[in-house]
Amino acid sequence: MKILVTGGAGFIGSYIVKHLLDNNHNVKILDIKEPKIRHKNLEFVKKSILDDIKKDIMGSDAVFHFAALLGVDNSDKKPLETMKINLEGSVNVFKSAIDAGVKNMIYSSSSEVYGEPRELPIKEDSVKGPVSTYGVSKLAAEIYAKAYNQEFGTDIRIVRFFNVYGPGQESNWVVPIFLNKALRNEPITVFGNGNQTRCFTYVEDVAEGVLTVFEKGKSGEAYNIGNNQPTTILELAQIAKEMTKSKSEIIKLGFGKETRLKEREIEYRIPDISKMKALGWQPKVMIKDGVKRILESMKN
Numbered sequence: 545m546k547i548l549v550t551g552g553a554g555f556i557g558s559y560i561v562k563h564l565l566d567n568n569h570n571v572k573i574l575d576i577k578e579p580k581i582r583h584k585n586l587e588f589v590k591k592s593i594l595d596d597i598k599k600d601i602m603g604s605d606a607v608f609h610f611a612a613l614l615g616v617d618n619s620d621k622k623p624l625e626t627m628k629i630n631l632e633g634s635v636n637v638f639k640s641a642i643d644a645g646v647k648n649m650i651y652s653s654s655s656e657v658y659g660e661p662r663e664l665p666i667k668e669d670s671v672k673g674p675v676s677t678y679g680v681s682k683l684a685a686e687i688y689a690k691a692y693n694q695e696f697g698t699d700i701r702i703v704r705f706f707n708v709y710g711p712g713q714e715s716n717w718v719v720p721i722f723l724n725k726a727l728r729n730e731p732i733t734v735f736g737n738g739n740q741t742r743c744f745t746y747v748e749d750v751a752e753g754v755l756t757v758f759e760k761g762k763s764g765e766a767y768n769i770g771n772n773q774p775t776t777i778l779e780l781a782q783i784a785k786e787m788t789k790s791k792s793e794i795i796k797l798g799f800g801k802e803t804r805l806k807e808r809e810i811e812y813r814i815p816d817i818s819k820m821k822a823l824g825w826q827p828k829v830m831i832k833d834g835v836k837r838i839l840e841s842m843k844n
């Protein structure tokens with residue numbers, strides 16, 4: 545198949561592209577950043593998702609939409625730019641694909657759309673209540689995707705990722721931050737008392753999950769793609785310390801204006817992945833194994 549991947553030069557996108565190429569698909573990356581991968585079946589278009597992209601999409605069998613402005617803190621500082629790229633850009637991708645005659649799409653959304661969960665584990669149809677600009681922008685584009693499925697008969701499937709990590713992730717995310725601090729024996733700081741619970745999901749598992757949804761998922765459905773093994777932020781700091789044999793001190797910063805407001809923090813985030821399990825997917829890489837793989841990739 546011919547698949548166009550927006551944001552295919554990014555962290556998760558590049559793993560998806562590799563999996564697609566390994567599965568003999570032809571891939572066209574549309575990104576503002578040059579991809580690192582080169583392959584005979586890979587084409588690159590340097591464009592923004594805000595540009596006129598109908599002609600670039602034409603002839604594709606499917607569009608995987610991964611381009612976004614990321615990061616909860618980053619997007620809170622740039623609310624208008626976040627809405628422009630994540631909402632307007634997504635609507636432009638969906639609408640351009642529809643105009644180009646492409647009906648099959650995957651939209652990468654986020655666990656941020658749920659906000660502080662009303663129930664655990666979080667099911668796909670659990671109440672949504674994002675508390676960040678980023679979360680609102682991802683949910684707003686989901687609502688467009690569903691409306692377009694209804695209006696234009698498209699099949700835009702939604703994948704909601706839970707705290708993705710792995711080799712190649714930019715250094716401003718929690719796993720690389722903790723590992724870099726530990727390797728330098730510098731203090732590792734956690735917000736609050738570090739009891740916030742996350743389910744860190746290894747990027748290769750995410751890529752396999754996306755392909756599973758593409759091949760076996762139901763039309764227009766949403767799927768949680770996450771690990772279901774909870775880890776607190778304090779445990780993550782301890783794992784980083786232990787696995788690097790570091791002398792770093794772990795410091796609890798508490799909450800406050802200087803660090804992070806308590807109201808802004810999500811306490812628990814654990815996905816219900818039974819819908820993905822029903823498609824035959826489940827996460828394979830648990831946190832310690834994932835951290836080991838990152839450390840090995842840093843050595844190389």
Ligand SMILES: NC(=O)c1ccc[n+]([C@@H]2O[C@H](COP(=O)([O-])OP(=O)(O)OC[C@H]3O[C@@H](n4cnc5c(N)ncnc54)[C@H](O)[C@@H]3O)[C@@H](O)[C@H]2O)c1
Nearest residue numbers: 551553554555556575576577592593610611612654705708
């Ligand atoms: N990393 C996570 O933990 C996580 C969690 C949930 C959801 N997601 C979603 O997964 C997707 C990929 O995230 P990632 O972690 O790979 O991020 P990333 O920042 O590594 O990749 C995003 C890519 O989008 C590109 N991009 C940004 N603005 C663009 C524009 N205007 N036009 C074209 N390309 C543009 C960037 O150049 C980059 O290559 C995003 O949609 C994100 O919201 C990520």
